[in-house]
Amino acid sequence: MRAHESGLPDALFTDPYAADLAGEDGFRLLERYGNPGVKEFIAIRTRYLDEAVAGASGQVVLLAAGLDTRTARMPWRPGTAVYEVDRPALLEAKEKELAGLGARHGCERASVPADLTGDWPSALRAAGWNPGASTLWIAEGLLFYLPEAEARALVGRVAELAAPGDVLAGDLLSHQSMVSEFSREGLRKLTEDGCPWLFGTDRPEDFLAECGWTPVEVKCPGEPGASFGRWPWEPLPREVEGFPRNFLFTARR
Numbered sequence: 704m705r706a707h708e709s710g711l712p713d714a715l716f717t718d719p720y721a722a723d724l725a726g727e728d729g730f731r732l733l734e735r736y737g738n739p740g741v742k743e744f745i746a747i748r749t750r751y752l753d754e755a756v757a758g759a760s761g762q763v764v765l766l767a768a769g770l771d772t773r774t775a776r777m778p779w780r781p782g783t784a785v786y787e788v789d790r791p792a793l794l795e796a797k798e799k800e801l802a803g804l805g806a807r808h809g810c811e812r813a814s815v816p817a818d819l820t821g822d823w824p825s826a827l828r829a830a831g832w833n834p835g836a837s838t839l840w841i842a843e844g845l846l847f848y849l850p851e852a853e854a855r856a857l858v859g860r861v862a863e864l865a866a867p868g869d870v871l872a873g874d875l876l877s878h879q880s881m882v883s884e885f886s887r888e889g890l891r892k893l894t895e896d897g898c899p900w901l902f903g904t905d906r907p908e909d910f911l912a913e914c915g916w917t918p919v920e921v922k923c924p925g926e927p928g929a930s931f932g933r934w935p936w937e938p939l940p941r942e943v944e945g946f947p948r949n950f951l952f953t954a955r956r
Contacts, residue, residue: 704733704745705772715750715931717776720804724770724797738889740924743933744949747924748874750931751951752843753777755872759839762832764788766861767819767845770797772806779810786832788823791816819857824864837866842873847880851902855914862915865956871916872953876903880947905941907950916954923948 706721760780768787794814813830817823846854881903908918922929925938
């Protein structure tokens, strides 16, 4: 989806590595999951978090970094250190692919091979992360793949590690997305492919607060600051039930 967006004349960002990282399997999955609104949301989410990252200085931790390429495709403030946390095999495969593409990283960068259900904080510290320095934490496309208890534990653990003033930015899925008839077919495909959505909340502000964070903003696609001219529909009021909904959030410790 990042490759698709990068090819548009009014692209919200450019990711020159996305097509190669996606490969044939990625484009096959794009066809399988490319329902109305999905491409638009991924483009908006990427741009929203790009803007959060662009304003960061000090340290940035990408939780479940996956095939993220921000270290190579974005400009960075001098001295910024980025820590990519994910499973070892994935990080190794991405590193090899990016090296083959001649990617050059514009920041200090460290891979942190760790499972987020394990002792990943120790691996993060071992990679050089400084718990006393300011950190931007990014949880992109992650929390709805975890059972609620694990999602709460992870966000709460980050709050325990964070210094006062640290920022957490990412996205959440609404509970309505888990039960809406409009999500049924997509949920079936995700389950068939072994990556079902497991958690959503219609009260994202409460979720963040209960996990130790103070919400700064929570936006739905189409709202000011979460549209970028890409979302073609009017955002529905929160009290309207029965429709899937995504949230983009920024919170402070």
